[in-house]
Amino acid sequence: MVALSRRTLLKTSAVAGLYGIGLGASKLLHAAQPDPLSIEAKFTSAMIDGAHETKKMATYAIAGSKGPMPPAIRMKRDTPFAAKLINHLDDATTIHWHGLRIPNKMDGVPFLTQPYVYQGDSFDYAFTPPDAGTFWYHPHCNTMDQISTGMTGMLIVEDPNDPVFDAEIDLNLRDFRLGSDGQFIALFKPRDAARAGTYGTVRTANWQLEPRYDAPSGGLVRIRMADTDVTRIYNMRLEGAEAVIIALDGQPLPDIRKLDMAVVAPGQRIDLILKMPEGEGQEARLIDVRPSTPKVIASFRATGPSLKRSLADVAPLAPNPFQMPDLKNAERIPLVLSATAEDAARPSICGSLGYSFWAINKKPWTGDNPDPTAPLAEMKLGKSYIIELENSTPQAHPIHLHGMNFKAIASSSRTVDPLISDTYLVLPDEKVQLALVADNPGDWLIHCHIIEHQKTGMTAYVRVS
Known part of the structure; x- marks a missing residue:
């Protein structure tokens, strides 16, 4: 989840490439497809509330991934990707690749773009992502039950020309509705569904309560976040450090902006560059201030001697193709x-x-x-x-x-x-x-x-x- 590098972003590595003229028909769609990534929809259990093992959570499992949480899937822009979804759940499912502009038949919406995938069945996805950025994947069949019980994963499309920072941390932000015994309670209340939506009882980042991540002191850390919750809207602030926003909803910002407060709703994503504290052991905390009592989302602890990086060295990312409307x-x-x-x-x-x-x-x-x-x-x-x-x-x-x-x-x-x-x-x-x-x-x-x-x-x- 945390990738370290000694390389640093410099302004000289800034913007490269031009806007395209729309999605069009990529010649790469006809390239030879790679061996498909096997993605199993299955049940699991996990320690979510810090005290009990929650049973019958739903997840995506990929060979080599660690832990019960759906792993981040990484692709490369303009490079063919293939996956085989295998369903071991009790109910039908699909995968929707949220935010990707891909062929309609790969979009994962049952009855509209593809058949549902019933228990014991499989479905083959193959596409070439045209945009780099932070996205996510989730079911679009039995959506309430399956997302609420765990089936949301980060999706990272890499640009080979992207700068490499001193660390990268992915945060999958979501709630779970658990009772005092750590087991699932009613996933929604009708009276709340008719209003703002039903909130979870346990708030997590990467299925953990207020996780802490280590990163180099004085370093520049790319933090990719996706709000994969069914209801919660975040109002985010940072304490103990400074950060800038470089991308929203997978799209690079033409002008980097300082993080003051960022509002991120279900389905949305945000990419930050965090300047870590200079002193070893010092911490920065990402806070959600929307509730009456502010809540820590995650914290970041400085380790080792300071790298003495500067946010002034952060440059805009290369833009994704977008055809300007007339x-x-x-x-x-x-x-x-x-x-x-x-x-x-x-x-x-x-x-x-x-x-x-x-x-x-x-x-x-x-x-x-x-x-x-x-x-x-x-x-x-x-x-x-x-x-x-x-x-x-x-x-x-x-x-x-x-x-x-x-x-x-x-x-x-x-x-x-x-x-x-x-x-x-x-x-x-x-x-x-x-x-x-x-x-x-x-x-x-x-x-x-x-x-x-x-x-x-x-x-x-x-x-x-």
Whole structure:
């Protein structure tokens, strides 16, 4: 989890490469595929609350990985990747590669892009990731049960030209709903699902309570974080050191910014460069200040003589390809997030929570079922669009678009950060405009990544053809 190197980032290693012209058809898609990585969906047990062994946790197991937590999967940009999912769970499952702009049939959404993978079955994934950055992987079938009980893993796409820091630490941030005996309790409460969502009782980073990591004194450490929780939104601050943000949601920032407070919602990611304290044994702590009592997420302890690095030496990463939308000629797509009490949820092999609390454009769809609604919009390949996203509810919703990236261009309630992303946290009563080029053909899900909201209706899809 912590990789050490004596090399240091210098400004001379800064930005290389140019923006591409959209996803297009990569010639590497036709390259010979590597031997597939075997990924087993299975049950395990783990010490989560520090006192009890939690039984029947769900995980992804990969040969050579250590511990019960799903390991970080590493790929290389523009290099073919292949994996075979083998399902040992009681229920059907899939893998969705969150944030990757890959072929539609590899996206992992049952009934929409691929068949579900039932117990004892397998499915072959093969694609070439076009973007470098921090992503994550999780099921999109029986999503509430499987994510809540453990099935979320970090996904790192490396750029061979990326700088190498003095250490790298990956943090998979998530809660678990455990009782006093350390075993799972009800994964959600209907009254909470109809509001902000049901929070976990035990908060972890990498399935640990307030883990501590060692890194070189005075060194520069890359910290990759993914909020893989079903509900929790983090407000992050750093104590005892300084850090800068170099990437959000897998996309490099054109201008590095100092970490003050960062808001990270379910589905979102953030990459920090932490300047470790100079003195051996000194600690920096990452804090979530959103609850009434601030909570330590993880701490970082300085070891050895100081390397005396400087955050002034940190330079922007090379950008990923992104085709700028033609705003003047873009077609507008209205999208309203609302509550609903219509259309009771239907049973599905991929799980139902039994309620319809939420809707997109007045139509609740729980997703993961064989009878989807009509597409929210039919988009022409290569054409520019502006999604006019209106949140008419008193709750925040992190809206995630599969298969494509967008750029926020306007908001009714705040100054827009014009960054490229795949997940946008829409505030209560906010109206936001998200611009994109429809550059990836297929049926692409768009949904709230508070999983209870997704599974009780705040789900739809767009068609690109």
